[in-house]
Amino acid sequence: MSVTYREVKADILRQITRGELSPGSAMPNEVDLAASYGCSRATVNRAMRELAEDGIIERRRKAGTRVRRNPIRHVRMNIPIVGQEIEDLGAAYRYALVQCKAEPAPNWLRARMALKHDDRVLHLTCMHYADGAPYQHEDRWINLSALPEAEQTDFTNVGPNEWLVSTVPFTDAQISFHAVAANAAISDYLECTEGDALFQTERMTWLEGRTITFVQLTYRRGHRVTMQY
Protein backbone atom coordinates (compact mmCIF):
# COMPACT_ATOMS: atom_id res chain seq x y z
CA MET A 1 0.00 0.00 0.00
CA SER A 2 1.16 3.52 -0.56
CA VAL A 3 0.83 6.30 2.00
CA THR A 4 -1.52 5.51 4.88
CA TYR A 5 -3.67 7.97 6.78
CA ARG A 6 -1.70 7.03 9.90
CA GLU A 7 1.54 8.11 8.26
CA VAL A 8 0.01 11.40 7.17
CA LYS A 9 -1.42 12.00 10.63
CA ALA A 10 1.85 11.14 12.33
CA ASP A 11 3.82 13.34 9.96
CA ILE A 12 1.60 16.35 10.49
CA LEU A 13 1.61 15.81 14.24
CA ARG A 14 5.40 15.61 14.16
CA GLN A 15 5.60 18.90 12.28
CA ILE A 16 3.38 20.50 14.90
CA THR A 17 5.22 19.18 17.95
CA ARG A 18 8.56 20.18 16.39
CA GLY A 19 7.28 23.68 15.81
CA GLU A 20 7.55 23.51 12.01
CA LEU A 21 3.85 24.31 11.98
CA SER A 22 3.20 26.90 14.61
CA PRO A 23 -0.03 27.34 16.57
CA GLY A 24 -2.49 29.57 14.76
CA SER A 25 -0.93 29.08 11.35
CA ALA A 26 -3.01 27.97 8.40
CA MET A 27 -2.38 24.64 6.73
CA PRO A 28 -2.60 23.77 3.04
CA ASN A 29 -5.99 22.53 1.87
CA GLU A 30 -6.78 18.87 1.41
CA VAL A 31 -6.17 18.84 -2.34
CA ASP A 32 -2.68 20.31 -1.97
CA LEU A 33 -1.78 18.05 0.94
CA ALA A 34 -2.94 15.01 -1.01
CA ALA A 35 -0.70 16.07 -3.89
CA SER A 36 2.32 16.66 -1.67
CA TYR A 37 1.92 13.33 0.16
CA GLY A 38 1.17 11.55 -3.09
CA CYS A 39 -2.05 10.06 -1.78
CA SER A 40 -5.75 10.57 -2.33
CA ARG A 41 -7.79 13.30 -0.74
CA ALA A 42 -9.79 10.80 1.32
CA THR A 43 -6.60 9.68 3.02
CA VAL A 44 -5.64 13.23 3.94
CA ASN A 45 -9.22 13.86 5.04
CA ARG A 46 -9.18 11.00 7.49
CA ALA A 47 -5.86 12.07 8.97
CA MET A 48 -7.05 15.65 9.35
CA ARG A 49 -10.45 14.62 10.69
CA GLU A 50 -8.80 12.61 13.44
CA LEU A 51 -6.42 15.42 14.30
CA ALA A 52 -9.44 17.69 14.58
CA GLU A 53 -11.18 15.17 16.86
CA ASP A 54 -8.03 15.07 18.96
CA GLY A 55 -8.29 18.83 19.37
CA ILE A 56 -4.93 19.48 17.67
CA ILE A 57 -6.22 21.38 14.67
CA GLU A 58 -9.32 23.34 13.84
CA ARG A 59 -11.22 22.96 10.60
CA ARG A 60 -13.82 25.20 9.06
CA ARG A 61 -15.39 24.99 5.66
CA LYS A 62 -14.20 27.67 3.33
CA ALA A 63 -11.94 29.14 6.02
CA GLY A 64 -9.60 26.15 5.90
CA THR A 65 -7.59 24.32 8.53
CA ARG A 66 -5.28 25.80 11.11
CA VAL A 67 -3.26 24.60 14.07
CA ARG A 68 -5.10 25.38 17.30
CA ARG A 69 -3.55 28.07 19.45
CA ASN A 70 -4.72 26.37 22.62
CA PRO A 71 -5.07 22.72 21.77
CA ILE A 72 -8.16 21.23 23.33
CA ARG A 73 -7.00 18.80 25.93
CA HIS A 74 -9.32 15.98 26.68
CA VAL A 75 -9.05 12.62 28.25
CA ARG A 76 -11.07 9.55 27.61
CA MET A 77 -12.02 8.05 30.91
CA ASN A 78 -13.38 4.56 31.36
CA ILE A 79 -16.27 4.19 33.76
CA PRO A 80 -15.70 0.79 35.30
CA ILE A 81 -18.15 -1.37 37.20
CA VAL A 82 -16.98 -1.43 40.79
CA GLY A 83 -16.56 -5.21 40.92
CA GLN A 84 -14.38 -5.11 37.85
CA GLU A 85 -12.40 -2.19 39.25
CA ILE A 86 -11.63 -4.10 42.43
CA GLU A 87 -10.71 -7.33 40.65
CA ASP A 88 -8.43 -5.37 38.32
CA LEU A 89 -6.59 -4.25 41.45
CA GLY A 90 -5.97 -7.92 42.18
CA ALA A 91 -8.26 -7.89 45.21
CA ALA A 92 -11.20 -10.11 46.09
CA TYR A 93 -14.54 -8.43 45.56
CA ARG A 94 -17.43 -8.73 47.96
CA TYR A 95 -20.81 -7.08 47.74
CA ALA A 96 -23.32 -6.49 50.53
CA LEU A 97 -26.82 -5.05 50.44
CA VAL A 98 -27.39 -2.78 53.41
CA GLN A 99 -30.89 -1.57 52.78
CA CYS A 100 -33.54 -1.74 50.06
CA LYS A 101 -36.83 0.09 50.39
CA ALA A 102 -39.50 1.36 47.99
CA GLU A 103 -40.72 4.79 48.98
CA PRO A 104 -42.14 8.01 47.60
CA ALA A 105 -39.38 10.20 46.21
CA PRO A 106 -38.22 12.90 48.63
CA ASN A 107 -38.45 16.44 47.34
CA TRP A 108 -34.75 17.01 46.68
CA LEU A 109 -34.63 13.81 44.63
CA ARG A 110 -37.82 14.64 42.70
CA ALA A 111 -36.21 17.90 41.66
CA ARG A 112 -32.92 16.33 40.67
CA MET A 113 -34.42 13.39 38.82
CA ALA A 114 -37.26 15.45 37.34
CA LEU A 115 -39.84 13.02 38.72
CA LYS A 116 -43.60 13.53 38.82
CA HIS A 117 -45.29 14.23 42.12
CA ASP A 118 -46.49 10.70 42.82
CA ASP A 119 -43.50 8.81 41.40
CA ARG A 120 -42.05 6.17 43.68
CA VAL A 121 -38.41 5.19 43.92
CA LEU A 122 -36.47 2.21 45.17
CA HIS A 123 -33.82 3.35 47.60
CA LEU A 124 -30.83 1.03 47.92
CA THR A 125 -27.78 1.25 50.08
CA CYS A 126 -24.91 -1.11 49.38
CA MET A 127 -21.29 -1.69 50.27
CA HIS A 128 -18.47 -2.94 48.09
CA TYR A 129 -15.42 -4.52 49.69
CA ALA A 130 -11.91 -5.19 48.39
CA ASP A 131 -10.13 -8.01 50.21
CA GLY A 132 -12.59 -7.60 53.06
CA ALA A 133 -11.94 -3.88 53.56
CA PRO A 134 -14.59 -1.27 52.72
CA TYR A 135 -13.98 0.13 49.25
CA GLN A 136 -17.09 1.95 48.15
CA HIS A 137 -20.41 2.99 49.62
CA GLU A 138 -23.31 3.11 47.18
CA ASP A 139 -26.47 5.10 47.74
CA ARG A 140 -28.86 4.57 44.86
CA TRP A 141 -32.37 5.55 43.86
CA ILE A 142 -34.16 3.81 41.01
CA ASN A 143 -37.20 5.37 39.36
CA LEU A 144 -39.94 2.72 39.75
CA SER A 145 -42.18 4.41 37.19
CA ALA A 146 -39.55 3.84 34.54
CA LEU A 147 -38.37 0.47 35.83
CA PRO A 148 -41.18 -1.21 37.80
CA GLU A 149 -39.49 -4.61 37.60
CA ALA A 150 -36.82 -3.31 40.01
CA GLU A 151 -39.27 -3.66 42.87
CA GLN A 152 -39.55 -7.42 42.35
CA THR A 153 -35.81 -7.89 42.00
CA ASP A 154 -33.72 -9.42 44.73
CA PHE A 155 -30.60 -7.34 45.27
CA THR A 156 -29.09 -9.40 48.06
CA ASN A 157 -26.65 -11.14 45.74
CA VAL A 158 -26.61 -9.05 42.58
CA GLY A 159 -25.60 -5.41 42.90
CA PRO A 160 -28.00 -2.82 41.47
CA ASN A 161 -25.38 -1.55 39.07
CA GLU A 162 -24.80 -5.00 37.64
CA TRP A 163 -28.56 -5.55 37.39
CA LEU A 164 -29.11 -2.20 35.69
CA VAL A 165 -26.33 -2.75 33.18
CA SER A 166 -27.86 -6.04 32.11
CA THR A 167 -31.44 -4.75 32.18
CA VAL A 168 -31.04 -1.33 30.56
CA PRO A 169 -27.72 -1.16 28.79
CA PHE A 170 -26.80 1.76 26.54
CA THR A 171 -28.13 4.66 28.54
CA ASP A 172 -27.09 8.31 28.67
CA ALA A 173 -25.51 9.61 31.83
CA GLN A 174 -24.13 12.63 33.58
CA ILE A 175 -21.29 12.12 36.02
CA SER A 176 -19.78 14.46 38.53
CA PHE A 177 -16.75 14.20 40.78
CA HIS A 178 -16.24 16.08 44.01
CA ALA A 179 -14.95 15.84 47.56
CA VAL A 180 -17.15 15.39 50.65
CA ALA A 181 -16.53 15.22 54.35
CA ALA A 182 -17.52 11.84 55.80
CA ASN A 183 -20.70 12.07 57.87
CA ALA A 184 -21.40 9.77 60.80
CA ALA A 185 -23.08 7.06 58.72
CA ILE A 186 -20.51 7.02 55.92
CA SER A 187 -17.54 7.06 58.29
CA ASP A 188 -19.03 4.00 59.96
CA TYR A 189 -19.48 2.12 56.68
CA LEU A 190 -16.09 3.06 55.29
CA GLU A 191 -14.30 2.66 58.62
CA CYS A 192 -12.86 6.13 58.63
CA THR A 193 -13.10 9.17 60.87
CA GLU A 194 -16.06 11.51 60.73
CA GLY A 195 -15.03 14.56 58.70
CA ASP A 196 -12.44 12.70 56.62
CA ALA A 197 -12.12 14.01 53.06
CA LEU A 198 -13.59 11.42 50.71
CA PHE A 199 -13.87 11.22 46.95
CA GLN A 200 -17.44 11.00 45.73
CA THR A 201 -19.02 10.36 42.35
CA GLU A 202 -22.60 11.16 41.44
CA ARG A 203 -24.25 9.71 38.40
CA MET A 204 -27.63 10.31 36.83
CA THR A 205 -28.78 7.96 34.10
CA TRP A 206 -31.41 8.38 31.39
CA LEU A 207 -32.96 6.07 28.85
CA GLU A 208 -34.68 7.80 25.97
CA GLY A 209 -35.28 10.92 28.01
CA ARG A 210 -36.57 9.17 31.15
CA THR A 211 -34.58 9.35 34.35
CA ILE A 212 -33.69 5.84 35.39
CA THR A 213 -31.43 6.11 38.38
CA PHE A 214 -29.37 8.44 40.52
CA VAL A 215 -26.43 7.17 42.50
CA GLN A 216 -23.86 8.53 44.93
CA LEU A 217 -20.68 6.51 45.17
CA THR A 218 -18.40 7.36 48.06
CA TYR A 219 -14.93 5.85 48.07
CA ARG A 220 -12.65 4.83 50.90
CA ARG A 221 -10.03 7.31 52.02
CA GLY A 222 -7.27 8.03 49.56
CA HIS A 223 -9.11 6.85 46.46
CA ARG A 224 -7.80 8.25 43.19
CA VAL A 225 -9.08 8.33 39.67
CA THR A 226 -6.28 8.36 37.14
CA MET A 227 -6.25 9.10 33.42
CA GLN A 228 -3.78 9.55 30.58
CA TYR A 229 -3.75 11.77 27.56
Place this chain on the structure above:
Amino acid sequence: MSVTYREVKADILRQITRGELSPGSAMPNEVDLAASYGCSRATVNRAMRELAEDGIIERRRKAGTRVRRNPIRHVRMNIPIVGQEIEDLGAAYRYALVQCKAEPAPNWLRARMALKHDDRVLHLTCMHYADGAPYQHEDRWINLSALPEAEQTDFTNVGPNEWLVSTVPFTDAQISFHAVAANAAISDYLECTEGDALFQTERMTWLEGRTITFVQLTYRRGHRVTMQY
Protein backbone atom coordinates in the same frame (compact mmCIF):
# COMPACT_ATOMS: atom_id res chain seq x y z
CA MET B 1 -27.47 12.49 -1.07
CA SER B 2 -28.82 9.09 -0.24
CA VAL B 3 -28.27 7.34 3.08
CA THR B 4 -25.72 9.00 5.33
CA TYR B 5 -23.41 7.27 7.77
CA ARG B 6 -25.12 9.22 10.54
CA GLU B 7 -28.47 7.72 9.64
CA VAL B 8 -26.99 4.23 9.56
CA LYS B 9 -25.29 4.78 12.89
CA ALA B 10 -28.43 6.19 14.48
CA ASP B 11 -30.54 3.36 13.14
CA ILE B 12 -28.23 0.66 14.46
CA LEU B 13 -27.97 2.41 17.80
CA ARG B 14 -31.75 2.62 17.98
CA GLN B 15 -32.04 -1.10 17.31
CA ILE B 16 -29.60 -1.78 20.12
CA THR B 17 -31.21 0.50 22.70
CA ARG B 18 -34.63 -0.92 21.85
CA GLY B 19 -33.35 -4.43 22.36
CA GLU B 20 -33.92 -5.52 18.75
CA LEU B 21 -30.23 -6.32 18.69
CA SER B 22 -29.35 -7.93 21.97
CA PRO B 23 -25.98 -7.75 23.72
CA GLY B 24 -23.64 -10.46 22.57
CA SER B 25 -25.46 -11.10 19.33
CA ALA B 26 -23.66 -11.04 16.00
CA MET B 27 -24.50 -8.45 13.38
CA PRO B 28 -24.59 -8.88 9.60
CA ASN B 29 -21.36 -8.15 7.81
CA GLU B 30 -20.68 -4.84 6.11
CA VAL B 31 -21.55 -6.02 2.62
CA ASP B 32 -24.97 -7.25 3.74
CA LEU B 33 -25.69 -4.15 5.78
CA ALA B 34 -24.72 -1.94 2.85
CA ALA B 35 -27.15 -3.86 0.68
CA SER B 36 -29.98 -3.62 3.20
CA TYR B 37 -29.47 0.10 3.78
CA GLY B 38 -28.99 0.71 0.08
CA CYS B 39 -25.70 2.48 0.56
CA SER B 40 -22.05 1.74 -0.09
CA ARG B 41 -19.85 -0.35 2.14
CA ALA B 42 -17.74 2.67 3.07
CA THR B 43 -20.79 4.33 4.56
CA VAL B 44 -21.62 1.33 6.71
CA ASN B 45 -17.97 1.05 7.64
CA ARG B 46 -17.83 4.56 9.01
CA ALA B 47 -21.01 4.09 11.03
CA MET B 48 -19.73 0.83 12.49
CA ARG B 49 -16.25 2.18 13.13
CA GLU B 50 -17.69 5.03 15.18
CA LEU B 51 -19.97 2.70 17.12
CA ALA B 52 -16.92 0.60 17.91
CA GLU B 53 -15.01 3.71 19.05
CA ASP B 54 -17.98 4.56 21.25
CA GLY B 55 -17.66 1.15 22.89
CA ILE B 56 -21.11 0.01 21.78
CA ILE B 57 -20.05 -2.80 19.47
CA GLU B 58 -17.00 -4.98 19.10
CA ARG B 59 -15.38 -5.72 15.76
CA ARG B 60 -12.87 -8.37 14.79
CA ARG B 61 -11.60 -9.28 11.39
CA LYS B 62 -12.98 -12.52 10.15
CA ALA B 63 -14.96 -13.02 13.37
CA GLY B 64 -17.32 -10.20 12.49
CA THR B 65 -19.14 -7.60 14.56
CA ARG B 66 -21.20 -8.13 17.67
CA VAL B 67 -22.99 -5.99 20.22
CA ARG B 68 -20.89 -5.68 23.38
CA ARG B 69 -22.23 -7.48 26.43
CA ASN B 70 -20.89 -4.84 28.75
CA PRO B 71 -20.64 -1.70 26.71
CA ILE B 72 -17.46 0.21 27.46
CA ARG B 73 -18.51 3.37 29.16
CA HIS B 74 -16.20 6.27 28.73
CA VAL B 75 -16.44 9.98 28.92
CA ARG B 76 -14.47 12.55 27.06
CA MET B 77 -13.43 15.18 29.51
CA ASN B 78 -12.07 18.58 28.56
CA ILE B 79 -9.10 19.80 30.54
CA PRO B 80 -9.65 23.53 30.67
CA ILE B 81 -7.16 26.24 31.46
CA VAL B 82 -8.25 27.69 34.79
CA GLY B 83 -8.68 31.23 33.45
CA GLN B 84 -10.94 29.94 30.71
CA GLU B 85 -12.86 27.80 33.19
CA ILE B 86 -13.58 30.82 35.39
CA GLU B 87 -14.57 33.09 32.52
CA ASP B 88 -16.90 30.38 31.20
CA LEU B 89 -18.65 30.59 34.56
CA GLY B 90 -19.25 34.25 33.81
CA ALA B 91 -16.90 35.40 36.55
CA ALA B 92 -13.94 37.76 36.43
CA TYR B 93 -10.60 35.98 36.50
CA ARG B 94 -7.64 37.17 38.51
CA TYR B 95 -4.25 35.54 38.89
CA ALA B 96 -1.67 36.07 41.59
CA LEU B 97 1.82 34.67 41.99
CA VAL B 98 2.49 33.73 45.60
CA GLN B 99 5.98 32.33 45.39
CA CYS B 100 8.56 31.41 42.76
CA LYS B 101 11.86 29.81 43.70
CA ALA B 102 14.47 27.71 41.91
CA GLU B 103 15.72 24.92 44.13
CA PRO B 104 17.13 21.40 44.08
CA ALA B 105 14.33 18.87 43.72
CA PRO B 106 13.24 17.33 47.03
CA ASN B 107 13.44 13.57 47.23
CA TRP B 108 9.73 12.83 46.94
CA LEU B 109 9.54 14.97 43.79
CA ARG B 110 12.67 13.42 42.27
CA ALA B 111 11.03 10.05 42.65
CA ARG B 112 7.70 11.14 41.19
CA MET B 113 9.15 13.09 38.29
CA ALA B 114 11.97 10.60 37.67
CA LEU B 115 14.59 13.34 37.91
CA LYS B 116 18.34 12.89 38.11
CA HIS B 117 20.13 13.51 41.38
CA ASP B 118 21.35 17.02 40.61
CA ASP B 119 18.30 18.23 38.65
CA ARG B 120 16.92 21.56 39.76
CA VAL B 121 13.29 22.59 39.69
CA LEU B 122 11.37 25.85 39.72
CA HIS B 123 8.79 25.75 42.48
CA LEU B 124 5.79 28.05 41.93
CA THR B 125 2.79 28.72 44.10
CA CYS B 126 -0.10 30.64 42.60
CA MET B 127 -3.69 31.55 43.28
CA HIS B 128 -6.57 31.89 40.87
CA TYR B 129 -9.59 33.98 41.79
CA ALA B 130 -13.13 34.11 40.43
CA ASP B 131 -14.88 37.43 41.04
CA GLY B 132 -12.35 38.16 43.77
CA ALA B 133 -12.98 34.93 45.69
CA PRO B 134 -10.34 32.19 45.87
CA TYR B 135 -11.03 29.54 43.24
CA GLN B 136 -7.94 27.41 42.86
CA HIS B 137 -4.57 27.00 44.54
CA GLU B 138 -1.75 25.92 42.26
CA ASP B 139 1.44 24.26 43.49
CA ARG B 140 3.75 23.63 40.56
CA TRP B 141 7.24 22.30 39.92
CA ILE B 142 8.94 22.77 36.57
CA ASN B 143 11.94 20.67 35.58
CA LEU B 144 14.68 23.22 34.84
CA SER B 145 16.86 20.66 33.09
CA ALA B 146 14.16 20.19 30.49
CA LEU B 147 13.00 23.81 30.39
CA PRO B 148 15.89 26.08 31.50
CA GLU B 149 14.15 29.16 30.03
CA ALA B 150 11.56 28.91 32.82
CA GLU B 151 14.11 30.33 35.27
CA GLN B 152 14.35 33.59 33.29
CA THR B 153 10.60 33.91 32.89
CA ASP B 154 8.58 36.40 34.88
CA PHE B 155 5.48 34.72 36.25
CA THR B 156 4.02 37.73 38.06
CA ASN B 157 1.51 38.46 35.31
CA VAL B 158 1.41 35.31 33.21
CA GLY B 159 0.42 32.09 34.95
CA PRO B 160 2.78 29.13 34.57
CA ASN B 161 0.08 27.03 32.94
CA GLU B 162 -0.52 29.65 30.29
CA TRP B 163 3.22 30.04 29.74
CA LEU B 164 3.73 26.29 29.47
CA VAL B 165 0.88 25.85 27.03
CA SER B 166 2.36 28.46 24.71
CA THR B 167 5.95 27.27 25.18
CA VAL B 168 5.52 23.50 25.03
CA PRO B 169 2.13 22.71 23.55
CA PHE B 170 1.12 19.17 22.64
CA THR B 171 2.54 17.24 25.55
CA ASP B 172 1.54 13.93 27.12
CA ALA B 173 0.07 13.95 30.58
CA GLN B 174 -1.26 11.86 33.42
CA ILE B 175 -4.04 13.30 35.53
CA SER B 176 -5.48 12.12 38.80
CA PHE B 177 -8.43 13.26 40.86
CA HIS B 178 -8.85 12.80 44.57
CA ALA B 179 -10.03 14.41 47.78
CA VAL B 180 -7.77 16.01 50.39
CA ALA B 181 -8.29 17.62 53.75
CA ALA B 182 -7.28 21.28 53.75
CA ASN B 183 -4.04 21.85 55.65
CA ALA B 184 -3.27 25.11 57.44
CA ALA B 185 -1.67 26.79 54.42
CA ILE B 186 -4.30 25.76 51.91
CA SER B 187 -7.22 26.67 54.16
CA ASP B 188 -5.69 30.12 54.47
CA TYR B 189 -5.33 30.58 50.71
CA LEU B 190 -8.75 29.19 49.88
CA GLU B 191 -10.46 30.86 52.83
CA CYS B 192 -11.89 27.67 54.23
CA THR B 193 -11.58 25.74 57.47
CA GLU B 194 -8.61 23.52 58.18
CA GLY B 195 -9.69 19.95 57.56
CA ASP B 196 -12.33 20.84 54.96
CA ALA B 197 -12.74 18.26 52.20
CA LEU B 198 -11.34 19.71 48.98
CA PHE B 199 -11.16 18.42 45.45
CA GLN B 200 -7.63 18.12 44.15
CA THR B 201 -6.15 17.39 40.75
CA GLU B 202 -2.59 16.27 40.13
CA ARG B 203 -1.05 16.42 36.71
CA MET B 204 2.30 15.23 35.41
CA THR B 205 3.37 16.33 31.96
CA TRP B 206 5.93 14.88 29.54
CA LEU B 207 7.39 16.01 26.26
CA GLU B 208 9.03 13.28 24.23
CA GLY B 209 9.72 11.18 27.32
CA ARG B 210 11.10 14.00 29.50
CA THR B 211 9.21 15.07 32.57
CA ILE B 212 8.32 18.73 32.18
CA THR B 213 6.15 19.64 35.11
CA PHE B 214 4.16 18.34 38.05
CA VAL B 215 1.27 20.34 39.46
CA GLN B 216 -1.23 20.04 42.30
CA LEU B 217 -4.41 22.03 41.79
CA THR B 218 -6.61 22.38 44.85
CA TYR B 219 -10.08 23.81 44.36
CA ARG B 220 -12.30 25.85 46.63
CA ARG B 221 -14.90 24.03 48.71
CA GLY B 222 -17.71 22.41 46.79
CA HIS B 223 -15.96 22.29 43.42
CA ARG B 224 -17.35 19.74 40.99
CA VAL B 225 -16.17 18.30 37.75
CA THR B 226 -19.04 17.30 35.52
CA MET B 227 -19.17 15.18 32.38
CA GLN B 228 -21.71 13.68 30.01
CA TYR B 229 -21.80 10.44 28.10
Place this chain on the structure above:
DNA sequence: TTACACCTTATGTCTATATCTTTCAGGATC
Protein backbone atom coordinates in the same frame (compact mmCIF):
# COMPACT_ATOMS: atom_id res chain seq x y z
C1' DT C 1 -3.67 -36.05 18.89
C1' DT C 2 -1.06 -32.08 17.91
C1' DA C 3 1.17 -28.75 14.94
C1' DC C 4 1.41 -26.37 10.97
C1' DA C 5 0.27 -24.62 6.40
C1' DC C 6 -3.24 -22.75 3.70
C1' DC C 7 -7.70 -21.01 2.37
C1' DT C 8 -11.47 -18.07 3.31
C1' DT C 9 -13.81 -14.35 5.17
C1' DA C 10 -14.74 -9.93 7.45
C1' DT C 11 -12.84 -5.87 8.50
C1' DG C 12 -9.35 -2.21 7.35
C1' DT C 13 -7.72 1.03 4.21
C1' DC C 14 -6.64 3.47 -0.34
C1' DT C 15 -8.00 5.51 -4.90
C1' DA C 16 -10.55 8.38 -7.84
C1' DT C 17 -14.48 10.88 -8.51
C1' DA C 18 -18.61 13.28 -7.50
C1' DT C 19 -21.96 15.83 -4.93
C1' DC C 20 -23.47 18.30 -0.76
C1' DT C 21 -23.10 21.84 2.77
C1' DT C 22 -21.35 25.59 5.08
C1' DT C 23 -19.52 29.89 5.09
C1' DC C 24 -16.76 33.71 3.47
C1' DA C 25 -16.43 37.57 0.31
C1' DG C 26 -17.88 40.67 -3.01
C1' DG C 27 -21.33 43.12 -5.26
C1' DA C 28 -26.06 44.83 -5.92
C1' DT C 29 -29.84 47.03 -3.84
C1' DC C 30 -32.28 49.87 -0.60
Place this chain on the structure above:
DNA sequence: GATCCTGAAAGATATAGACATAAGGTGTAA
Protein backbone atom coordinates in the same frame (compact mmCIF):
# COMPACT_ATOMS: atom_id res chain seq x y z
C1' DG D 1 -23.92 52.71 5.16
C1' DA D 2 -26.74 48.55 6.00
C1' DT D 3 -28.93 44.51 4.07
C1' DC D 4 -29.56 40.95 0.97
C1' DC D 5 -28.10 37.96 -2.86
C1' DT D 6 -24.88 35.20 -5.23
C1' DG D 7 -20.69 32.76 -6.37
C1' DA D 8 -16.91 30.20 -5.00
C1' DA D 9 -13.83 27.86 -1.78
C1' DA D 10 -12.98 24.19 1.37
C1' DG D 11 -14.30 20.72 4.11
C1' DA D 12 -17.92 16.71 4.67
C1' DT D 13 -19.55 12.80 2.83
C1' DA D 14 -21.14 9.15 -0.73
C1' DT D 15 -19.79 5.66 -4.32
C1' DA D 16 -17.57 1.80 -6.59
C1' DG D 17 -13.81 -0.84 -6.88
C1' DA D 18 -9.45 -2.75 -5.36
C1' DC D 19 -6.12 -4.66 -2.37
C1' DA D 20 -4.24 -5.46 2.53
C1' DT D 21 -4.42 -7.74 6.87
C1' DA D 22 -5.88 -10.49 10.60
C1' DA D 23 -7.72 -14.50 12.22
C1' DG D 24 -11.05 -18.50 12.28
C1' DG D 25 -11.41 -23.05 10.14
C1' DT D 26 -9.81 -27.06 7.86
C1' DG D 27 -7.00 -30.47 6.10
C1' DT D 28 -2.63 -32.72 6.20
C1' DA D 29 1.49 -34.34 8.14
C1' DA D 30 4.19 -35.53 12.09
